[in-house]
């Protein structure tokens with residue numbers, strides 16, 4: 260994009276953002292434009308570590324067998340995924356990314372009478388689907404500390420006569436973690452006819468993650484669905500593997516809304532990555548924490564405020580309309596997160612490699628001093 264194109268793009272952006280009900284969808288499409296060569300991708304919370312070597316080797320070996328669906332082999336794959344979380348095979352639903360499972364949950368557990376209830380801002384996909392299905396969506400602002408207001412989520416569900424509460428933990432886009440006590444309170448105070456969907460796409464990045472996970476409530480038989488993904492810490496976003504964990508009766512209700520088996524090649528990669536998880540996850544978590552810590556220290560030195568991050572992205576206060584910052588960074592070869600209204604003065608940046616983050620700091624400083 261040239262400098263002359265910049266104002267035109269801003270006008271286009273404003274038009275897109277005015278598109279009311281399709282707001283979130285439009286915001287996501289902003290960064291799906293054709294990108295210049297050499298773009299630094301800090302926009303989708305991916306992991307540049309990529310698939311581990313064992314996953315790549317497993318895919319190499321699986322490729323010649325990719326002419327078959329391998330239906331009969333999937334039960335063993337589901338059982339292995341379930342075992343990795345201490346669950347039985349009938350307690351997991353494997354999908355093309357956790358997106359497919361989140362969508363299945365919205366299909367299965369919302370209805371004309373049962374709304375989707377969620378904090379705002381949060382990951383938009385569940386609300387987008389609910390809107391498209393004509394479901395009511397109840398949006399509850401975050402607290403002043405950028406956390407989900409669990410009392411109000413429960414109250415809204417009670418007033419609606421039940422529904423599906425979606426909670427992303429750590430939350431996208433804030434990168435903030437809900438304290439374990441708050442999650443416990445919510446699971447213990449779910450109103451009748453209410454289900455809790457906890458999206459743990461980024462939980463692997465949190466130290467002591469297993470203690471904080473809502474999987475414990477699934478194991479206790481609570482009306483809770485937990486989603487996990489291979490897209491983030493495992494570095495396999497393009498392979499599209501994720502899964503949901505819940506009581507067998509809840510999994511049965513979601514299953515009809517899944518499209519079928521996932522890619523055989525991706526499934527082999529996921530199994531190989533799971534086998535490496537005990538080593539891979541802490542190693543990657545530590546590396547991420549180091550690079551993220553460097554960014555946070557740099558921000559503090561320069562007086563930039565940010566929300567204390569727990570995941571592989573940071574929400575930084577830019578004190579101006581974030582759309583202009585997003586555009587200016589894009590123009591200089593750095594793709595960052597979309598706007599997340601109402602946090603219109605905050606920028607979400609994913610943590611990339613050390614080299615990428617050094618470049619981000621240079622360009623971010625230039626843009627904000629301009």
Ligand SMILES: Cc1ncc(COP(=O)(O)O)c(C=O)c1O
Nearest residue numbers: 356357358382431460488490501
């Ligand atoms: C909170 C959250 N949940 C789910 C997803 C979807 O991930 P996937 O479908 O790749 O598992 C994303 C993607 O960015 C996300 O941020």
